[in-house]
Amino acid sequence: MQYDSKTPIYMQVIDSIKLDIINERIRTGEKLPSSRDLAVQYTINPNTAARVYQELEREGVCYTKRGMGTFVTDDESKIKECRHEMAQGCLNEFLKSISELGISREEAIEMIKTTK
Template sequence: MRYENDRPIYLQVIEDISRRLIQGELALGEKLPSVREMAVQYQINPNTASRVYKEMESRGLCYTKRGMGTFITEDSGMIKTSQSEMAENCLDTFLQGMQAIGIDLDEMIQLLRERYAKEEL
């Protein structure tokens, strides 16, 4: 994984795990790697990996069973919430970029339709 310099690494790892969950690569209730395993997998400091799990747990995306490890939430509603949040972030970035170059709503919609049509091929 390539990290962006302008955003904290732990947030980028959370986004990657959330994306994998939304896309079905990770299943509800699935056991996540240990903190050390995650640190190796993502090439991050173990303290950063620990922060990832703490933040995910505070968001309701995972839970810890003492002595057993950390698991993906079994609440499908939390996955839907995460998907909605990620979509909102994508839209915010898109809208800010388009507004910065002077594209109005009608032009945005037309550009989206054209691009979407190309992607469906």
């Protein structure tokens, strides 16, 4: 994974995992890799990997079963909420960039409609 220097690494890993969950590359109820394996997979510090899981758990995207590991939530509404939040973030970035180009929302909508 290529990391963007503008965003903390742990946030980029969180977004990557959320995207995998939303796109069902990781299914609800599925066991996630151990923190150590996650660190290897993303070439990050093990403490960063632990922070990723702590944050995902705080957000309700996953939960930990003591002695068994970390699992993706079974709550479909939480996953839909996560999808909506990520989409909203993309839209906000898009609108900010469009605005910086001097393009109105109406113009942007028209451009989207005519783009194939």
